[in-house]
Amino acid sequence: MIYRNYPMVSKVVFGRGSFSQLSDIIAPKRLNVKAPFIYLVDDVFKGNLKLTSRISLAYDDELIFISANEEPKTSQVDALVEQIILKHKDKPSGIIGIGGGTVLDLAKAVAIMLTNTGESKDYQGWDLVKQPAIYHVGVPTISGTGSEVSRTTVLTGPEKKLGINSDYTPFDQVVLDPELTNGVPKNQWFYTGMDCFIHCVESLNGTYLNAFSQSYGEKAYDLCKEIFYDNSGTAEELQDKLMMASWHGGMSIAYSQVGVAHAMSYGLGYLLGVKHGIGNCIVFNHLEEFYPKDVVLFKKMVQLHDIEIPEGICANLEDYQFDIMIDVALSLEPLWENAIGENWKKTITRERLKALYQKM
């Protein structure tokens, strides 16, 4: 058995208000005055001076607002890279992503594609990246995705929804400032938090489980329960805890794998553009047969917070569309192997997946 050699985030700051340290932290990384820092910022912060006034642009530094309404695409990465190369004489000193999973994944992918030739779709897969990325920093503003700690950046390409998994993908620096998650809309808070919860469920119930993943997964699972079920603590404490849950949940799947919900959610995302967090919830809601105890707990949490999980989104789909989703889901072989075991193909049939999608 060959074990993974997992690359960790190089440096991490944690604390309420720590975002104010960002400028000082990155200053020594400036290569020269023509090599700018490029900030990719979720456009929900447009006009939010509390955040933007703390980003100090010097020389040719640039702030680019990014809409996170859609899942990140390879075409979007390539366009951003082209825009940056055309505008600036030197390669950037660093890419700083400030936002949720979408913006963080874009920041990681842009940092990689600034030093690797060709198109980003060519790097979707495992260990295809050849050159170290540009210095890149992640600042999550919503908790749950685990993107801040992972070695992947999940992109929707022309042919597949798949991550750029590589040793060069993880951030060189992460700033965990739970204060930045103030004001996240309730539904989004819940859907993204459930991304973390589902990471833990899929890791802890998977065949790839080991003591490393288990210890991180159990902690993140317990934190999710404290936050979404027990609801114990002040608003600030719950924000702090959820940011740590996301971190530990990310580390848990780093050393194991996700499972059924993620595989099927990727299908929904690819075909219908359903965002990852809500997609996971839509799928998980119907996975009693795979994760009985945790689907019950999930439904209780949905009820407690009065969240609406969309239903019937597959009601009017045609057969060829189900086939597309099923193809995407089945292509994610490690996820099924983790969830079901080596012989997963015996029980995970196209018909079974179609029947599940039809319920959603």
Added chain:
Amino acid sequence: MIYRNYPMVSKVVFGRGSFSQLSDIIAPKRLNVKAPFIYLVDDVFKGNLKLTSRISLAYDDELIFISANEEPKTSQVDALVEQIILKHKDKPSGIIGIGGGTVLDLAKAVAIMLTNTGESKDYQGWDLVKQPAIYHVGVPTISGTGSEVSRTTVLTGPEKKLGINSDYTPFDQVVLDPELTNGVPKNQWFYTGMDCFIHCVESLNGTYLNAFSQSYGEKAYDLCKEIFYDNSGTAEELQDKLMMASWHGGMSIAYSQVGVAHAMSYGLGYLLGVKHGIGNCIVFNHLEEFYPKDVVLFKKMVQLHDIEIPEGICANLEDYQFDIMIDVALSLEPLWENAIGENWKKTITRERLKALYQKM
């Protein structure tokens, strides 16, 4: 408030038998045939072919056995560095520490001192290291110290027992192979495991606590309880869990601080050469007034495993010797500030520490 920017271990492998991957992992780091890998190996493995046969020495690579009977010293670091420089034409490609906290700390310190001028005692303190260390790898063979994940290397110098705390101290690579902890003598297993338990107690009860440290500390604390109190799981599962407890316990104090037991244990170590793990146990045994609930739990675990905690080691000391220990303990101001709060000097008097030492 300025938050710490914590440097993490760059890469980590976890798994039973993962030690066999070491050669493949470090191979790409060889600078040239004259730049050897230097293995510092705990001398308990002398003649243990199960371990040494898996270390493949090529070119000028060298294996140096290290006695861990005493706490690591600055003089020992300087002697090792001199020995390596005199023997080899080029600077090493890497230093690989295989052992417990003593050997791991030596490996970190040697890697630093191969690129930084002067003596290692000049670097005891915080952020005094100027040059990046040589590539260094940590392979723990006993669990609990957290040295594998920390940014310090605690050394006894001519004037003080204090760590070389720096961003260059953490390992570039860690191999967590719980199988290597087979055969650790029971007392040592307990004392070193309690080092982890005490890290958690001191972190979780400290004024520096934050959600980052808390999440790691709670997980490591729970794992210690599972291992030493509930005793639940197979021998292999308990080894796996203890290795993760050590890792998480190390991360917990990374972002907070230790407390009373460590401060006083450093005094014992400096004056009497008491090893760190057992020293912590000797001290913690008498700290009911600071950590009431956890000292009770500690005593139960001592009893359950039929461990003898030495007593009376200070019985015949003279006043000037108590003064030395008290000086060392009181010099560790951040530990007291964490344990007691800003105004710790009001309650932590020389008399109080002397009375405590006299009980030990």
